[in-house]
Amino acid sequence: MEPKVMETEVVIIGSGIAGLLTALELPAEKKVVLVTKSALGAGNSSKAQGGIAAALGRNDSVELHIEDTVEAGRYVNARNIVTNILKQAPQVMEKLISLGVAFDKNRGGEFDLAKEGAHSSRRIYHAGGDATGWHIIEQLKKRITKNVEVLELFNAYDLVMKEGRCTGVRGKNKEGEPVVIFADATIVAAGGCGQLYSITSNAEESTGDGLAMAYRAGAKLVDMEYMQFxxxxxxxxxxxxxxxxxxxxxxxxxxxxxxxxxxxxxxxxxxxxxxxxxxxxxxxxxxxxxxxxxxxxxxxxxxxxxxxxxxxxxxxxxxxxxxxxxxxxxGAHFMMGGIAANEWGETSIKGLYAIGEAACTGLHGANRLASNSLLEAAASALLLGSRLKHEGLSVEKASQVHWPLSSVPPILPELGELKGRMDEWAGIVKTKENLLQMREWLVNFQPYLLRSASFELTEEQLTIKNMLTVAWMVINSALERTESRGAHIRADYPTESEKWSSLSINWEGGSLKPSIEKKRSGHERNRYDEPVIN
Known part of the structure; x- marks a missing residue:
């Protein structure tokens, strides 16, 4: 079956806070296609209970917020990224309030700020008591403009690459037909991968699709060992x-x-x-x-x-x-690692952007501070939207569309088996022995990890394929980091190591083996030191 072909200036994969707010920030004259795996606004953002962290109170400061973030992240955060994103809090809150988000107030008419773990001040803005994400999403959905074409029940599973540049995305529409969307700017806002585990706070959609797609396309991913429970x-x-x-x-x-x-x-x-x-x-x-x-x-x-x-x-x-x-x-809650990106969402691949939980900016370090995720998603969306609105975009047209087909369906495990093995061998506390057992099992599916997805695969097979790919990165990264730091806990290496405080574990170029590099210093686009271990 020949794929349908669409052309747009910007394609956004995911309709959480990051994806929706980026769409709203783009000017009305820009043509945008927003694809989402289920219904518009479904996913982790709508489930966010606690709220959004913003150091705007009388007895608070951005400096205190920075210190709390870095301490929770065990001092491996990208410090200037932390500063740049947390300083966006006033603009983020002003934007959300202007869009109609009614944050809770006390009887005196002031914002009813809450306190959460590792925060030194009450700085959590919430709405509906414990339904902050839902209230934000509902307001964003109402304001989607006519220049944004929304495709619900769209299963995106491979990025389109041309001469080292990302030129769009492949997927299946709700009718199950193959579709290629060509775009000058492709934004991955597809969330995390908590569904790798049987107990998780994450929505059913959070199966690591954006992470797997970027990996297969050759983008740099980093810190995949840092899964917060x-x-x-x-x-x-x-x-x-x-x-x-x-x-x-x-x-x-x-x-x-x-x-x-x-x-x-x-x-x-x-x-x-x-x-x-x-x-x-x-x-x-x-x-x-x-x-x-x-x-x-x-x-x-x-x-x-x-x-x-x-x-x-x-x-x-x-x-x-x-x-x-x-x-x-x-329960599995948040992936601190992801597609390496700066605060504007720029990645190591031209034309490809990543924001929200799918991205790793370095804000969270080894352990995310509570309620910083909504702030990061919104701040990065505003920054990226501002950057793209001033760029002249022209769609990269293809003379011919090649749709990968495979006459032999891959042999994939049952979803429950994958989750059970991740629970047993790669859960909250890890050991070399258990991680090696998990890797030995994953080796059986190694031939499919880098192969482009096939239209012949069912939606469940496509999901499991992506989950296996992300599990491979998580397991091998956890094996490499021989220390316990933040959310990464190794029973056989129970303390933090000074050596590892300046190193990151990276995946790039579709390699099945990670490299260990000196940590990037901050917001520079794709600026890394030379690998020290191969």
Missing amino acids: HPTMLFARGRGAGLLSEAIRGEGGILVDEFNHSIMKDRHPLKDLAPRSVTSLAVYENLKSGREVFLSIKNVPDFPERFPTIAGRVLAEGINLAGNLLPVRP
């Missing part, structure tokens, strides 16, 4: 049943074991508001020792009113709120 996923009926926002602990919630003893009291100076890597490990170790872990909401005033969405979910799972104990497990 959230300590408080509601655990009900033998499964993860949704996120319990960190803001609950900011309002007085505490983690306790089955004997109602605090598990964080002597663990960290910040106790229950310690960085996520610390609290997740504490929950994990208690569970491993045979003790159940609960989030006690006994000291959270007016819990159902402050957290209405969460309260409704808890009740729907048959858990009595009056008991004040919510059973929890850690």
